[in-house]
Amino acid sequence: MLGKKITGLFLLLLVPGLDSLCLVSPCLAEADGELTLADRPVEVVEVAYPSPEFIAETTYRVGVDDLLNITILGHPELCGSYHVDPEGYLNLPYLDDFVAVGYTPHELRKRLIEAWTPYLGSLQIGLEVLEYSSCRVYVLGEVKDPGRYTYRVRMSLVEALATASGFWGSPVESEVAIIRVLPDVTRLYLVDVRGILEEGRAALDVPLAAGDIVYVPRTFIGDWNEFLNNIAPTLRAVFDANRLYNLGW
Numbered sequence: 001m002l003g004k005k006i007t008g009l010f011l012l013l014l015v016p017g018l019d020s021l022c023l024v025s026p027c028l029a030e031a032d033g034e035l036t037l038a039d040r041p042v043e044v045v046e047v048a049y050p051s052p053e054f055i056a057e058t059t060y061r062v063g064v065d066d067l068l069n070i071t072i073l074g075h076p077e078l079c080g081s082y083h084v085d086p087e088g089y090l091n092l093p094y095l096d097d098f099v100a101v102g103y104t105p106h107e108l109r110k111r112l113i114e115a116w117t118p119y120l121g122s123l124q125i126g127l128e129v130l131e132y133s134s135c136r137v138y139v140l141g142e143v144k145d146p147g148r149y150t151y152r153v154r155m156s157l158v159e160a161l162a163t164a165s166g167f168w169g170s171p172v173e174s175e176v177a178i179i180r181v182l183p184d185v186t187r188l189y190l191v192d193v194r195g196i197l198e199e200g201r202a203a204l205d206v207p208l209a210a211g212d213i214v215y216v217p218r219t220f221i222g223d224w225n226e227f228l229n230n231i232a233p234t235l236r237a238v239f240d241a242n243r244l245y246n247l248g249w
Helices: 052-057 105-120 157-163 193-198 224-247
Strands: 012-015 028-031 034-037 040-046 067-072 080-083 089-092 095-099 125-131 136-141 147-150 175-181 186-192 213-216
Touching: 067 105, 080 089, 095 105, 105 125, 136 157, 157 175, 157 193, 157 213, 186 193
Parallel strands: 040 186, 136 213
Antiparallel strands: 012 040, 028 034, 067 080, 067 125, 089 095, 136 147, 175 186, 175 213
């Protein structure tokens, strides 16, 4: 038993964490009988529907190698497509080494307006992401084509499962796990995907965030400690591969 059940929208189980493990090589550890994944506490959350808080976590942030399209009203010479370089910068007219990574497109657009205004005066700027090159989602477990897939903005759980060619066989458990690493915690979201697919409750489909790991278990999971221990080697391999990809190896 990881913790105490809390009734309401979520079933929330909190597990205090350690501070000694490395994110890029995630593993499980126990301290005084309590479980951690990487250097963060683990929260197991049963999702009844995509709440505003859940959706907020999926907000896309610009990453390395993304291709951005920038338009500036009245300045066609500055309009065009720009790549975010391997160090996270945009090289723009008047703005060499402009930091782009880590910002939402809306935030980045506002920063560009502030940075260009001293050179160009009042501006109207449009910005969109043409290629989400930095982002991947992972679909693992009982699916036909497990692996890493390119993330698309507003990509949903059902879309990710379809991209991996659907379920392999007939998994007993209707709950699919979404593992999401956040700055201070690792969350394991549980979603009743069969309720979405078989009962036609499309409004309950949930959006994914870049970097999410979707895991389809083979059987019913009664002990989440054991489940996390069993998939730890898989998570370690996924994160190490992603680290090497981001380093350009």
